[in-house]
Amino acid sequence: MNSEYHDNFQSVQAVAGKKLDRSVQKSLFDRLDWVQQLHEYCVSDHQPILANSSENGAQAWMYLMKTGLGRYEGLANWYNFTFRPVFTGTFDEVTKLALLAKIASDLRKTSHHIEIYPVPEEDQSASLTERAFEQAGWVVFKSKADDNHILNVKGQTFDKYWAERPGQLRNTVRRKAKKNIVTTRIETQFSDEHWNDYLHVYENSWKPEEGSPEFLKSLAQREAEAGCLRLGLAYIDGQPVAAQFWTVENGEALIHKLAHIEDATKSSPGTLLTVAMFQHAIDVDRVNLVDFGTGNDPYKRDWMEMSRPRYRLEMFWPNNPLSWLPILKHYASGLVGRRSSL
Structure with missing residues (x-):
């Protein structure tokens, strides 16, 4: 079994x-272009440590910094819905564990x-990661670490889904x-005009200052080229008052960002x-799952039906x-x- 780590994305691409x-x-979050753009725009002050192990055509990767x-x-931040080891090639659970354990051994x-x-x-x-490092x-x-709120569409129409939402x-x-x-519109192509409308809403909303607008713009452009962008915009008298940034791919809709201008709240x-x-995601894109990302904002419960845990793993090398x-x-x-729970 071979292993190595890379400090640049070009050598990872070559391998x-x-x-x-x-x-x-x-x-989306397992791909090299995601971590490369995240590093460039968000965490460029940290050296990437891109660990890899391989055997018989199967590979394991951990994107670290x-x-x-x-x-x-992990080479990740608040834009990530998930972070995990990434595997390629033909593998089973035993192979995955061995590949990841090799990375863990070398990281010591x-x-x-x-x-x-x-x-x-x-x-x-x-x-799996816990077992491999142990x-x-x-x-x-x-x-x-957090909760991830989702909707399993289960083949239902939007009308059926909507009938089950809270009466209020x-x-x-x-x-x-x-x-x-x-009035609302949903754009699948990127344009500076619509992106500026999105930025206008976000900058005038209750949201804190965006961590990296350049990263999100790059993501929107890349996802539009792949046919995955869903940029929602709402207007009152021609002025943008609400915006949402989704992507749709492989039967899943990811809700990355949403905001509205507070002065327009009374019109919802x-x-x-x-x-x-x-409605577009369920009836037009026919997704199987809608993912609202992490965070326990109360309003998510009106739209979603279940949550999944997201974990934090801290690994310490005991000989140091x-x-x-x-x-x-x-x-x-x-x-x-444990004592406080007794």
């Missing part, structure tokens, strides 16, 4: 070829603390729609736009003295938590 591209990796002396984190040479999140568990990524001798602490939400939409004050443009976006105090603190914290 992986198209195996980390859209054509193979079905999840150096955040301190001997400290690595340069790191004593690795932290990754938000790791999903519905595909066993969290438990097998390589690391001490691993797993904790819940449906009444609000019915009353506001009757007034014909708000954000709610009316959300209705239009869900710098790990001893953090390990003890984690154990002590766990003991305190």
Whole structure:
């Protein structure tokens, strides 16, 4: 079994070829172009550590970045819905575990603390990573980091989905729609005009300052070229008052961003736009799942029907003295938590 790590994306591309591209990796957040753009626009001050192991045509990758002396984190931030090891080629669970354990073993040479999140568990990524690092001798602490709210469409039409929404939400939409004050549109092609409308809404909304508008613009352009962009815009008297940035691919709709201008709240443009976006995703795109990302905002419960946990994994190499105090603190914290629950 071979292993290596790369500190630049060009050498990863040379090794992986198209195996980390859209054509193979079905999840946006698993792709090389996602982490490359994220690094360029959001975390360029951190050196990438792109770890790889391979055997008989199967490969495992972990996209990491150096955040301190001997400290690595997942090459991810708040734009990620998930972060996990990525696999290519032909493999089974035993092969995946062995490949990942090899990466974990080699990372001991340069790191004593690795932290990754938000790791999903519905595909066993969290438990697989935990087992692989423990097998390589690391001490691993797993904790819940966040929740991911989703809607399983289950082949239903929008009308059926909508009939099951809370009565207060449906009444609000019915009353506001009757007034014909708000108009909506959903763009699948990128244009500077529509993107500027999106930026205008976001900059004048309740939302905090955007972390990296350049990253989102690059993402929107790239996803539009692939036919995956769904940019929703709502207007009152020709002025943009609400905006939503979705992508749709492989039967899944991802809700990346949404915002509305507070002065227009009484007309509920954000709610009316959300209705239009869900209707398009369900009846036109015919998605199987709508993913509202992470965060427990109360309004998500009106639109979604279930949530999935997202985990934080902290791995410490116990033979390094710098790990001893953090390990003890984690154990002590766990003991305190168990006692308080008795």
